[in-house]
Amino acid sequence: MSSEYSFCSEGGFDELSSSSDSGFDVSFESPKHEVPTDTLFPPAKEEKRKKTRNTRCKSPTQVLRLKRNRRIKANDRERHRMHTLNDALERLRMALPTFPEDTKLTKIETLRFAHNYIWALSQTLGNSDGGEITVNVGNVTVSISENGNMITSSTGSCAVAAQKRLGPQHTVGFPYPPQERFVAPEWQEYDCYSDQSVSPPMQYQPCYDQRMYQVHRPQHQLPPPPPHHHMPHHNNMYQCL
DNA sequence: TAGGCCATCTGGTCCT
């Protein structure tokens, strides 16, 4: 970081570095105590630095402390950022169909699955001829029509989700909210495309985990999938969307 | 023990 090498800061003494020696070590005002300029300021930066305003010099100790404090703050920010991302990822997990006994999808699995799932749904909508379209995910059925969406399940876990009502149908927004998370008891009940599935326009569209469920389109035939190339296969892999 | 996954640290870049 080039800024880390600034020996002087705007407005004088730096905030973060002002702790024990909150002031300013006068002894380091003398040029003879400064770290060689060549080391701290490459020629180009030195020239640029001359244009900047009047700044107060910092001792090497202060510079080090400043760097360390900035690093600590940056680490905190990064940690928080990653936690935020993980929270968002968790919400995404909860919005995807899953099995109760399933282990948690990994990060990459979640992202791939979500991508494929959304893509499949968009394909379903795109191929709509105006009538109601049904998407089966296991024993959960998502009916999409002009009057709204309805999610039904043959199991009691999901039942009929009615988030908003449009006409005679109970409708829910899609993707369904977390509390209406799909819960299917048996893997065998899931509809799969097997090798006839379609794949979204994504470079790494194949999913390598058996937990990647299929979205089945019973009313509209989807085009055959593009060939998979250069994708390693694991024993537990199977074709997904 | 190797490999996968993950959290965290780190330095670079870009933007405000």
Added chain:
DNA sequence: AGGACCAGATGGCCTA
């Protein structure tokens, strides 16, 4: 100057 974002490095944990 500082924050956001990113990608690489690293070490810990877990499982086959």
